[in-house]
Amino acid sequence: MPIRERPAASDARAESEDTISLERTTVRLYTVYVQNTMAQNTRALLRIDLNSQNPVYRQIVDGLRVLLVNGDLKPGDQLPPVRRLALDLGVHFNTVAEAYRALAEAGWLDIRKRSGATVIERTVDAAPDAGTRESFQRRLREMIAEGQAHGLESTWIARDLRRVAEVLERG
Amino acid sequence: MNIESSVFVVLILLVGFLMFVVPRLTRPDLFFAVTVSPDFRRTVEGRRIKQRYQLIVVAATAAAVLIETLARTELAAILVQTGGAALGLIMAHGMTLPHAATVSRTIEIDIAAPAERIPGGAVALLLPPFSLAVLAAWVQFNWHRLPEGFAVHWTLQGADRWVTTTPDSVHRFIGEHIFLCLMLAAGALGIIYWSRRISTMGPRAERERMFRRHAIQLILVVEYFMAAPPWIALTGGSPKLMAVWGAALAIVVFALSLRLIRSGQGGSRSAPSRNAAVGDRTPDASWKLGIIYFNPADPSILVEKRFGIGYTLNLGNLKAWAAIAVMVVIWLLFLR
Numbered sequence: 001m002p003i004r005e006r007p008a009a010s011d012a013r014a015e016s017e018d019t020i021s022l023e024r025t026t027v028r029l030y031t032v033y034v035q036n037t038m039a040q041n042t043r044a045l046l047r048i049d050l051n052s053q054n055p056v057y058r059q060i061v062d063g064l065r066v067l068l069v070n071g072d073l074k075p076g077d078q079l080p081p082v083r084r085l086a087l088d089l090g091v092h093f094n095t096v097a098e099a100y101r102a103l104a105e106a107g108w109l110d111i112r113k114r115s116g117a118t119v120i121e122r123t124v125d126a127a128p129d130a131g132t133r134e135s136f137q138r139r140l141r142e143m144i145a146e147g148q149a150h151g152l153e154s155t156w157i158a159r160d161l162r163r164v165a166e167v168l169e170r171g
Numbered sequence: 172m173n174i175e176s177s178v179f180v181v182l183i184l185l186v187g188f189l190m191f192v193v194p195r196l197t198r199p200d201l202f203f204a205v206t207v208s209p210d211f212r213r214t215v216e217g218r219r220i221k222q223r224y225q226l227i228v229v230a231a232t233a234a235a236v237l238i239e240t241l242a243r244t245e246l247a248a249i250l251v252q253t254g255g256a257a258l259g260l261i262m263a264h265g266m267t268l269p270h271a272a273t274v275s276r277t278i279e280i281d282i283a284a285p286a287e288r289i290p291g292g293a294v295a296l297l298l299p300p301f302s303l304a305v306l307a308a309w310v311q312f313n314w315h316r317l318p319e320g321f322a323v324h325w326t327l328q329g330a331d332r333w334v335t336t337t338p339d340s341v342h343r344f345i346g347e348h349i350f351l352c353l354m355l356a357a358g359a360l361g362i363i364y365w366s367r368r369i370s371t372m373g374p375r376a377e378r379e380r381m382f383r384r385h386a387i388q389l390i391l392v393v394e395y396f397m398a399a400p401p402w403i404a405l406t407g408g409s410p411k412l413m414a415v416w417g418a419a420l421a422i423v424v425f426a427l428s429l430r431l432i433r434s435g436q437g438g439s440r441s442a443p444s445r446n447a448a449v450g451d452r453t454p455d456a457s458w459k460l461g462i463i464y465f466n467p468a469d470p471s472i473l474v475e476k477r478f479g480i481g482y483t484l485n486l487g488n489l490k491a492w493a494a495i496a497v498m499v500v501i502w503l504l505f506l507r
Contacts (some may be wrong), residue, residue, distance in 0.1 A: 041182055044281060044282040044283040045279045045280065045281055045282070046279065046280045046281075046282050047276045047277065047278070047279045048277070048278055048279075048280075049276065050276035050277070050278070051276045051277075060353070064282070065283065071280065072283075073283070077283065079282060080280075080282060080286070081286075082363075083364070083470075084286065085280070086470050087365070087366070087367050087368075087470055087471055088278075088367055088368050089280070090367060090452060090453075090468075090469055090471070091470070092468075092470060093470060098283065
């Protein structure tokens with residue numbers, strides 16, 4: 001499980017700083033999605049910012065969910081044992097265990113004592129209810145407002161949303 | 172000067188040389204246990220700090236050689252040399268702290284990468300203590316075949332401590348070596364399962380994996396050697412066999428240690444240098460005097476040393492204290 005530090009190039013750092021400002025708000029899902037879908041390297045990378053105000057437990061859940069949704073982690077794949085991931089991140093075992101439990105409750109993982117956490121086939125409702133759509137739209141608007149409040153230009157946000165939309169349309 | 176004293180002086184010089192070059196063996200962005208820019212060590216200030224440390228090491232080593240040559244008190248020589256080098260390190264650590272770099276705390280982990288394992292698995296790890304357990308069972312049924320007395324300690328000139336064969340002395344001797352083997356096995360397991368991987372993606376990650384593998388190979392080899400003396404002593408092996416054992420142990424340990432030293436801490440000397448300061452992903456503030464790691468928030472029991480080659484305990488972890496307590500209790504039980 002190799003680990004990669006953040007890129008040192010100035011443009012990459014500027015982009016990461018934007019990302020951090022977003023993460024300090026409540027819009028972590030979008031941030032993680034962009035980081036993972038736009039990354040040129042398509043390996044199953046989990047990215048954690050230990051300085052973020054967003055709890056590590058939440059970052060792990062969000063990061064793994066993006067990998068699961070994108071298909072970087074497929075049914076049958078084994079996740080690292082709780083202890084291994086906790087050691088490599090330098091966080092408490094319970095933090096990782098709690099994240100795995102949350103994903104298991106959401107139907108993404110099967111957790112067993114001996115075999116660890118395994119990705120399973122997840123069934124989702126064919127037609128999400130109106131509440132889900134409404135909630136998503138509200139969070140997206142909140143996210144954009146937070147980004148603007150932290151100084152992100154509207155054109156930058158629009159361009160990034162278009163990139164996300166292109167990825168989604170490509171399937 | 173007798174042969175033992177001469178060998179001891181050579182050892183002092185060897186240790187002095189290692190202490191002299193240690194600053195070159197650490198990760199490039201760790202300088203006297205402080206996370207710095209990889210270029211800091213080449214600056215005027217960096218060179219000045221290193222030269223001051225090396226001067227103290229040379230002085231301490233020279234004093235230790237003089238003590239051994241004139242007074243032949245090995246303990247005093249060891250204390251002077253290690254104490255002097257520790258003082259040099261603490262001073263250099265303090266001088267480097269104002270130059271500490273800001274380290275990014277964002278990390279990426281490849282979730283799908285394969286896990287690391289002990290070379291040879293549990294069988295390779297537990298074979299030496301198991302063989303000694305077999306020996307203990309064998310002597311139960313073969314007391315008549317045991318010699319009347321056997322050697323339990325050796326120097327360069329041969330065995331220097333003998334004991335009479337009794338159930339207590341035999342089992343104590345075997346037990347000591349089982350304990351040594353299990354301690355070494357625990358160290359190997361700790362490197363794989365209880366230490367953090369610092370590695371970055373690409374060649375550095377590969378070099379770090381290789382370094383851990385080499386460190387474990389060294390531990391395994393020493394473990395197998397530690398299982399041999401009871402077999403040799405209790406099955407009537409000749410004194411020459413022990414001499415061969417000692418020479419082989421020295422040669423193998425020297426060669427495998429040299430391999431680790433050449434690769435630098437965490438394989439950093441053989442991997443391409445990086446632009447940004449990353450360090451070993453432990454906070455500078457948790458390194459007390461640059462030597463002792465104390466971080467209750469870190470789940471790791473073992474971490475890479477910041478000064479030197481190999482690993483050290485996280486004294487902020489209760490499990491590390493439990494391991495120390497077990498070792499001390501067992502050692503006291505076997506204390507003669």
